Amino acid sequence: MDCELCGLPTPTPPIESSGKAFCCIGCREVFQQFGDDILLDNSAISESLARAKPEGTELFLKIDGMHCSSCEILIEQVARRLKGVLSATSSYATSSAKIVYDPLQIDESQLLNQLSVTGYNARLRSDDALEPENDLALFRILITSSMASVVMMLYLAFFYPTNLGLVDIDDLQPMGWLAFRAVPNAIFVLTSILVFYVGAPIFRGALIGIRAGVLNMDNLLVIAILASYGYSIAQMFTGSLDLYFDVTAAIITVVTFGRYFEHGARANATRELTSLMEAWVPVARVFENGEYQQRGIDAINSGDSIFVWQGEPVPVDGIIVDGQAAVDESLMTGEPFPVTRGIGDKVYGGAVVVEGILVITVGEEIESQMDTLAHILWNIQSSSTGFRGLADRVARVFVPAVLYLAAGVFLVSLMMGLSLQTAVLTGLATLIVSCPCTFGLAIPLATAAGISTALRRGIIITSADAFEKAGQFDTVAIDKTGTLSTGKMSVLKVVGDEKVHEYAAAVERLSTHPIAEAIARIGQRYSASDLVIHPGRGALAMVEGHQVAVGSKLLFEILDWEIDPDIIDSADRIRKGEGVISYVGWDKQVYGAIVTQDASRPEWRAVVDRLMQYSRVAVLTGAENADEYRAHVDDVYTGVPPEAKAAVIRGLCTKGAVVMIGDGSNDAPALAAADLGIAFGTPTTLAADAADVIIPGNRLNKIFDAFEILNTTHHRIRQNLGWALLYNACAIPLALTGYINPLFAALAMSSSSILVVWNSSRVIKNPVWRPGSPNEN
Numbered sequence: 001m002d003c004e005l006c007g008l009p010t011p012t013p014p015i016e017s018s019g020k021a022f023c024c025i026g027c028r029e030v031f032q033q034f035g036d037d038i039l040l041d042n043s044a045i046s047e048s049l050a051r052a053k054p055e056g057t058e059l060f061l062k063i064d065g066m067h068c069s070s071c072e073i074l075i076e077q078v079a080r081r082l083k084g085v086l087s088a089t090s091s092y093a094t095s096s097a098k099i100v101y102d103p104l105q106i107d108e109s110q111l112l113n114q115l116s117v118t119g120y121n122a123r124l125r126s127d128d129a130l131e132p133e134n135d136l137a138l139f140r141i142l143i144t145s146s147m148a149s150v151v152m153m154l155y156l157a158f159f160y161p162t163n164l165g166l167v168d169i170d171d172l173q174p175m176g177w178l179a180f181r182a183v184p185n186a187i188f189v190l191t192s193i194l195v196f197y198v199g200a201p202i203f204r205g206a207l208i209g210i211r212a213g214v215l216n217m218d219n220l221l222v223i224a225i226l227a228s229y230g231y232s233i234a235q236m237f238t239g240s241l242d243l244y245f246d247v248t249a250a251i252i253t254v255v256t257f258g259r260y261f262e263h264g265a266r267a268n269a270t271r272e273l274t275s276l277m278e279a280w281v282p283v284a285r286v287f288e289n290g291e292y293q294q295r296g297i298d299a300i301n302s303g304d305s306i307f308v309w310q311g312e313p314v315p316v317d318g319i320i321v322d323g324q325a326a327v328d329e330s331l332m333t334g335e336p337f338p339v340t341r342g343i344g345d346k347v348y349g350g351a352v353v354v355e356g357i358l359v360i361t362v363g364e365e366i367e368s369q370m371d372t373l374a375h376i377l378w379n380i381q382s383s384s385t386g387f388r389g390l391a392d393r394v395a396r397v398f399v400p401a402v403l404y405l406a407a408g409v410f411l412v413s414l415m416m417g418l419s420l421q422t423a424v425l426t427g428l429a430t431l432i433v434s435c436p437c438t439f440g441l442a443i444p445l446a447t448a449a450g451i452s453t454a455l456r457r458g459i460i461i462t463s464a465d466a467f468e469k470a471g472q473f474d475t476v477a478i479d480k481t482g483t484l485s486t487g488k489m490s491v492l493k494v495v496g497d498e499k500v501h502e503y504a505a506a507v508e509r510l511s512t513h514p515i516a517e518a519i520a521r522i523g524q525r526y527s528a529s530d531l532v533i534h535p536g537r538g539a540l541a542m543v544e545g546h547q548v549a550v551g552s553k554l555l556f557e558i559l560d561w562e563i564d565p566d567i568i569d570s571a572d573r574i575r576k577g578e579g580v581i582s583y584v585g586w587d588k589q590v591y592g593a594i595v596t597q598d599a600s601r602p603e604w605r606a607v608v609d610r611l612m613q614y615s616r617v618a619v620l621t622g623a624e625n626a627d628e629y630r631a632h633v634d635d636v637y638t639g640v641p642p643e644a645k646a647a648v649i650r651g652l653c654t655k656g657a658v659v660m661i662g663d664g665s666n667d668a669p670a671l672a673a674a675d676l677g678i679a680f681g682t683p684t685t686l687a688a689d690a691a692d693v694i695i696p697g698n699r700l701n702k703i704f705d706a707f708e709i710l711n712t713t714h715h716r717i718r719q720n721l722g723w724a725l726l727y728n729a730c731a732i733p734l735a736l737t738g739y740i741n742p743l744f745a746a747l748a749m750s751s752s753s754i755l756v757v758w759n760s761s762r763v764i765k766n767p768v769w770r771p772g773s774p775n776e777n
Contacts, residue, residue, distance in 0.1 A: 026639025034651030258750030325356025450713030474656025496592020
């Protein structure tokens, strides 16, 4: 019979409650507290954690040339039309894209070529960026600033005074040739250069949108530019001085400057994220045929020797066979300072050799923690869920709606008898003042800035939804082992003779459980074979011809082995508070016990006391008691096996929002079941799938950094969306009614985007987390 709660085998007779059988008292007590609501099929969580890889090959690309949130839509649509592409998502904030494709139908080079043909430059993350493009953008800034200044000065000298009634046009007759011929022609030439050279990226973006069948912000700008430019040329041919080249020049100048500064601000806000994503080049220098050759990680084999220079990242996990170096493992282990590694030490893929040179040997399993981390970061930047999905949908319909509004107000103005000049200006202002970019930037840029800030503080955000989940939590559930405690078990006492600890050590050397590792260190005489693991209960193996069992009292009840009451009494007297008793027996009889215990972290009480100020705190442990913690928290759930922790979290979720803090591997189901999961440990794939936040290492105080970053970013996303809605709700009606002219509209449009960029990139202050309270950041 299996336990109703966790699925583990039940003892004989089983522990029962309300007609249901349980494997232990802990599972029964959890059921008695929460009832039938938590008796759910655990397979749903298991399937989500072991989710199948996407059908096809994932490819993460950098996209040079993205200058508007509508570029995301264009790139995605172009990619999805390619035969063999299964899915495509992109991010304007980090100029990146994720493509899932079938390599049998289209290869990597074809993808790069097809996406680059659309007017962008698609490149692998290991390829160098196009520096000439940055230089060209700066050159365009210099051209537009000089030429637009001349155009505006000529307007100030000859046109604005007459338009405002300050100078009568007859007063200009003495200089008629200059005022009516030379100046308009000079303005026409300068504006033409601005339109067709400086404004080329805007025209290119509009052309891309037309080819892709999707209207974007550039289409609105091009219509406004050509309308004012064409109207002015027509007026020149009729001899009229009613020219609007200043509007054309102003649109191009403001947009060019705005995008240049916006690009710089985005780069600053996402520098940490972008540098980490691009710095990770998945290649290695492998020793082969007497020399070192460059290979991709996919081509590395077990046993290969890899050479790592000073300043380079370690490509894959391995063992050092030659050399000694100072290694930065901060994102892998949480250790803030470089550590010295030498022959025989393990190094993680992604750790950076700060000083020295290493030769490492690849183990049986080819793993790279950094490759996993880079994949997490690229994946989160190309996701589109929740708030961002809503903003994307708004941006997709925004441009066509504005185009219809501008056309409508132009026609209505003419029908109402207004002059052509007034109708044109009103339509132009409507086109220009609208700003879909604020919707497109509101969420991805704030998210990217939050991720960058987290990385600088040694915290890894693995889910875009984490920022939306931030806020008031009703309960913070903390797993004891490895979180509140060090997780490093040590043996307190052995009850029994020498064979007890030698046989137990032989069995436990085959296991990786923390308790097993502690017991394995106390004996070396014998070796074991034929290991059988009973998860959460113990293990059996053959030692010197005897079947030896090491584990909890429940293991021996399941095996139907008798335990001498004197051994139980002796072990209970030795155990202090949370000591764990592992009974040891062979040939169906128990001969002794081993008591182990791990130490609490020195800062645990301060952390728990601070959490208690804002929410309920619950502690989960597999130990049979947790007296040390009971007086300091609201609830303690003892005797809970790993498989039942998810059920406890489900029960707590029925009472409100729950944060689960635990180990990224052992507590994965519970982390996934919580509203927000925070995992301590290395950034493994399992941890990334289960938790929303990973904190490398064991610095418990960092949970407050994580809460502050999540909470502040959540507020900034809402501020950005609120500003985007408020700006467009006010600016567009003002433009429709003629209260905003095209010059002011161009300035307002660019200022709106820059404001969102500034708000997203502001420095997040030191942790002052107050869940659910207004945030001054």
